Amino acid sequence: MSVLVIEGLHVEVGGKPVLRGVDLALEPGQVHALMGPNGSGKSTLALALAGEPGYTVTRGRATLDGEDLLSLPPHERARKGLFLAFQYPPEIEGVSLREFLRLACAERGQGFCEFQRSYPHALRRLRMEGFDGRELNVGFSGGEKKRSELLQLYLLRPKVALLDEPDSGVDVDALRLIAEAIRELAEGGTAVLIITHYPRILEHVPPSEVFVLDGGSIVERGGPELAHRIGEEGFEVIRR
């Protein structure tokens, strides 16, 4: 049964319609891909689902485990098990990565002792041992920020993970690391949606289903071969 269900979602940003009726569903333990050209509304979908105040849902619905998501403030969506890995995570000075993660894990019901075990493990998994004493995202390179998002995702173990371009600005080694973490997460039952315009990461994490967004709605669905075709021929394939 689908864990996240989106039906007829319309979203406006600054009074301008961006999404015009998006339908999709994510299955637990499966990796999905959302592809589409620049400006097609991929990030808008992710941010609207997470509850960014600047993104107004004008029509449609979204449910997590059958419960309405859109009427909840952002932190309650997160507490129900939704996670968004940001394309551009902000830097927060003076806030230690560890302290922040401890608070966030506590809100997901993880006790202090559990955190004491899971945190060093997650740092090792993402090869981020050296980041323990650092401030949240402060002075991180683009690729380091992506790994920090994955570290958070890995620790919080959400039901649904939306990853907004986890592959952009990331070198080959880090990409492999990120892909492995995503696969492990899906094996643990998380429904994953990878938002990207490059099929490169999908070679490391083969999706069971690929959605193509264009002009604010899903214009094509398919298996991994769809991502491959887009890689070969570009987004022209969907416009024929």
Place this chain on the structure above:
Amino acid sequence: MTIPQTARLTRDFVEALSSEKGEPRWMRDHRLHCLAVFEKTPLPRFGPDLSALDLSDLAYYARPVEPVRSWDDLPEEIRRTFLALRLPEAEQKALAGLGAQVDSEVVYRSLLAEVRAQGVIFASMDQAVKDHPWIQDYFMKTIPPEDNKFAALHGAVWSGGTFIWVPPGVEVAVPLQAYYRMQTEAVGQFEHTLIVAEPGSSLHYIEGCSAPRFARSALHSGMVEIVAKEGSKVRFTTVQNWSKNVYNLNNKRALAYAHAAVDWVSGSLGSKVTMLYPTTVLLGPGARTENLSFTFSQDGMWLDTGARAVHRAPGTTSRLISRSVVQGTGRSVFRGTVHVHPEAKGAKAHVECSTLLLTPEARTETIPILRAETDDVELGHEATVGKVSQDQLFYLMSRGLSEAQAMSLIVNGFVSPILKEIPLEYAVELRGILEMSFEKAIG
């Protein structure tokens, strides 16, 4: 002596106060001199409006509570406050001493045997004045009554407070601490703290304040004088959380002789009006001072704080750092003053003030005054004013933190350069206070 709650400040009152305390003649004369100075000195011509403060309406000296000797003898209410502030834990962690001032008398004091064995004097100021006549050479010599009206007032009616003398070369390993609160309505509190650190000694003193709310305005005008002799180190930490009707008008000043180091760490969270400008006069070559200040102004509060460094010897350094957070209709002013005298060749001074505004109505002002009378000097100044970014708030909330938690985390991050210098127990308390205030504001 029974002091009527409607007492007026007169010569008779001051004489009676001195004789009740059984003070030596020199102190009685000092009080009367201060009273005379007080009467002819006008209120400060800068800063917050003090016109609502009716000094004649105050009982200047509150009746002391019976002294108690142990933790169990403390009044239930005081113990509850201590518990809420986690002070017993602090004590368990072997803080050297704990003195609680209820109204104007020290009622509880404990001191670890090892500190006493080092020869350190840690006494109530009232008692010390009687036991150690040589205190005369220090008492209000760093801040004379002529300095300002509240210094003069303090000198006339001071009561309670702490005296600390650290012998030459002695390092006090654990912080000494005292805790003040006001109990009686409309009672001014005028505790006097004098620290004399002999050459090569070191000391950390912590002062914490909190008070329940009263119907009428209360006045707190304490004084802290520090004499840091050659090569000594003194750190003075204050956390202030007076109730929102208290006028908190203090004088704090240190003299730093050659190669001495004086650090002021202040957290101001409460009061209606605060005026506080801890000052270090760098008298000897190589003396240095650091002044770290954190203020949190909420609705209706005016926290007028600052830091002053006076360079009067070569090779002296000062660092004045402040972080101000302003919420609701609060107002914060920071006056960072550096004065480099001609003889202070090679002096270095750095002033840095940052403010975080949480609401559109919040007001802030930073007033740097940098004055150098020699060219051989390095002066630096930075000031920033910012707001909490919506991107940061949303990011933290998307990880499951409520808006109040997210705000509190961002604000804590902003003040972390100061917070990490504050002892853990107080830092925890400060965090709790911030989070509570955001929960109230956000609902």
